[in-house]
Amino acid sequence: MTVALKQHRSHRAARQGVSLVELLIVMSAATVILTISAALVHRIMLAHSKARAFVDVERTSLRLANAFRSDVHQSISATATDKPLAGTAFLQLELPAGQRLEYRREDGTISRVLFDGERTVSREAFSLTPGIELAITKDSPSLIALSISSPPAATAPEDRVSPSINYAVPVTLHVEAAVNRDQRFSGVRATP
C-alpha cells in the first residue's frame, strides 16, 4: 500500500509538465485557429470597405439624379455640350430670375455651380468613381438625358490601369428630365 502510494505520487510529480508532442499539437491547433481568424477578419474588413464604397456611390448617384432632375425641371432653357473639355461645363441651364446653373466634370467628380449673374452663389460636388463615362444628350428640344457608366472591367493584367480603378464600384445612372416642367400648370386657371 505504501509502495503504491509512493508510485502514484511520483507519477503525479512527473505529469506536472507537458511533453514536446503535446506542446506541438497545441501550437499547431492554435496556428490553424489563428490563420482562420486572420483570414476571416481580412475578409470582413474587405467586405466592409467595399460595402462603404458601394453605399457612397449609390448615395451620390441618388443625390446627383435628384439635383439634376430638379434643376432641369425648373430651368427655362438648356445648352448641352457633347464632348466638353476637362473642367468646362457640359450642361448650362438658364433659371428664372437671371440665375444660371452649370454642370462640370473633372475626372470622377461632377460639380454643380450656381451663378447669379457673374457671381458664384453655390458649388456642390458629386464624387463618383474615377474613369467614369459621361454622356449628355438632347433627345428632343425639351428632354435632356444624363448617362453615367463605368468602363468595362479590364480582364487582362496589362489592361489594369491602377489598383484604385480595379477596386472601383461600378456606376450606373441614367436620368432624363424635361426642361421647364415645373411650369406645366402655369397657364391653368383656377376654377371657382
Place this chain on the structure above:
Amino acid sequence: MEAIVAFVLLSGALTFATPLIIQHSRLLKAQRDYRLALDEVSNAIDRLSLLPADELSGALTKLKPSELIAAKLPGAELQGELDDADIGQRLALRLSWQQLPGSSTSVLLATWLPPASQPRVEP
C-alpha cells in the same frame, strides 16, 4: 481541450456570420435596384409629360422598360394608368420586377398633368 473549444467557437461564429454577409450583399443590390427603378419610372414620366394629351393613352399601351433596366432588373414590367383628376390628369406608372426568384417588387410613382384643353408649356 482549449484549442477544441476555440475551434468550435470559431466555427459557430462563421456559421452565424455567413448568412448575414450574404443577406447584406443582397440588401446592397436591392438598394441599387430600387434606385434604378425609381430613375426609370421618373424618366418615363418626364417623357410622357412632353407628349400631347391625345397621344398619351396610346403611348401608355406601348410602355416598356429601357434596355438598361431590362438588363439589370429581371422580369421588369412597366405599366401606366391615366385618370381624370380635379386639376387635370393623374398619370401613375408602376415598374415591377423579380427581386428574388418568387418575390416581386414594384415602384409606383404618380404625377399630375394639365388638362387636355391646356397646351403643354414649351421651353
